[in-house]
Amino acid sequence: MEDSHISLAHGNGGRFMRELIGEIFARHLANPRLDVDADAVHIPLPAGEVVVTTDGFTVQPLEFPGGDIGTLAVHGTVNDLAVAGARAQYLTLNVFVEEGFEVAMLDRLVASLGRAAREAGVAVAAGDTKVLPRGEGGGLYLATTGVGIRRPGLRLGLSSIREGDRILVSGPVGDHGVAVMLAREQFGLRGELRSDAASVLPLTEALLGLEGLRFMRDPTRGGLATVANDIVRATGLGVTLEEERVPVRDPVRSVCEILGYDPLYLACEGRVVAVVAPEAAEAALGAWRGMANGGEAAPIGSVGGRARARVVMRTWLGGERVLEELEDDPLPRIC
């Protein structure tokens, strides 16, 4: 492209827009399904149940240790399908880019998105770009919709959860939240921590054959505490978490202590929370612990009865603390 920065003309359906699409989007996202001249695209699907999900991405800064808005858009969508038991096949991509945005950065982010998509085995089938007048738009927002396929008859969901079930997490929580926080200059902190952002598909597929698997979710916005509250609200059962069992990395714990955050409410982008029948817990942990991203998998709690339908954390000191549903936003634009 001749231009170094995005102008309104890149969004008008004419020549500049065609150049932008051809030289950035088509180049980095090329695959046999992506027809940038078509209104709509045929997506051949393997046998199975068709599953969809959608997500918007507004993370700031756009690049952070361990990822960027492009990889996040791919992993967020692949992961929402994965925890529903599905394998992502296609993505659609919406881009909202502000007039004046640097073309070199857009190119870098789209290239990164394309790499993440290829690694996750998912093809970008359709896209759309809108250019927002300068002063609106905060740089770049993305939205992705994923189409996936899962084995028919798979019954995973909040409604499958039973009293006595065990709650597992595939790795330490809060890395993504803290990595993004440290990448923002406003906090005046520096650290080596990287976001955990990754495809969780290997982790979820490792559990799919397991008798007794009830429910999986990736603890993104609102973190582990929000997933636990979702379980309580949907089932009417209590949840107990054991503070000493929830894996949290030391730098995450330190930053949270300095800034007054609770790591249990911070976003992860590459972890899975699974609820399994008690007799399945050992097999699930064993499967995860043998995997690249599952070495620190841990049993962190259990589902209780109806008598106390709250999320209760048993603390290190033997006390109890109720984890309320999130009210204040600890950290906007985290994903």
Added chain:
Amino acid sequence: MEDSHISLAHGNGGRFMRELIGEIFARHLANPRLDVDADAVHIPLPAGEVVVTTDGFTVQPLEFPGGDIGTLAVHGTVNDLAVAGARAQYLTLNVFVEEGFEVAMLDRLVASLGRAAREAGVAVAAGDTKVLPRGEGGGLYLATTGVGIRRPGLRLGLSSIREGDRILVSGPVGDHGVAVMLAREQFGLRGELRSDAASVLPLTEALLGLEGLRFMRDPTRGGLATVANDIVRATGLGVTLEEERVPVRDPVRSVCEILGYDPLYLACEGRVVAVVAPEAAEAALGAWRGMANGGEAAPIGSVGGRARARVVMRTWLGGERVLEELEDDPLPRIC
């Protein structure tokens, strides 16, 4: 909802977000497929080829005579599938809303979107909302992805177009562009004109059985002239349009004369451009003219040879004018 305006807490994954989703999105978009607690949703599909499309919407003002950003998001997506020969089955919806946005207006727009979806026979299967800090975000942006089904083996596309084919339009062009323009106070003009925004599915389905149907497109961003240029670029063939045959309403013509716009470059949101074999033109026009939105359907030009691969307009006075590909944006945030 207790709050009259959107706050950042409505985007944090916690209680406020749940209230927003429950009281606005779930209420207006309710259908058996919409499970607001799920990460991903199973969408049963009828037999046929699965087709996807995606679009972003940034129109200003958000409400205008004949439509709003909600109806536009539904019709834009339904129409992209319709011109590809497909019937929309499901939508996913991404909402980017700015902190401080009026809840009553969001409610009105989502209600309008829900009505348009029900009328078009399409279910909202999944959604996501992000709240943008005040000063970013320009109020409200939407992105929709549509999943549709079409008859297997249907071959419609730019590559099917042949020399001698006829070009038809289903009704007057430029109404949407001018209606949105007049709704912006900046122009100081007032008019009775309404946007043509509508589902074009009845118009496209009326032609699907027709032997000799080559290609259909809804002339949105960049208008009729941009569709004609797309044909030239994809086929290497020339296109000739007859100025006196292109239907343009008088108020559209007047506003364009005052402001110096060319109606052929203005967006329509409820029209279809069809390219058909010469022997199919009469049947196609006959089918359209018997329909509610097709009364003013007209044959507007034809596809020529390779010798002059341009879009040429034969003027009222017998002259010729080349319609170049759009460079400047005549009107940003039109859809």
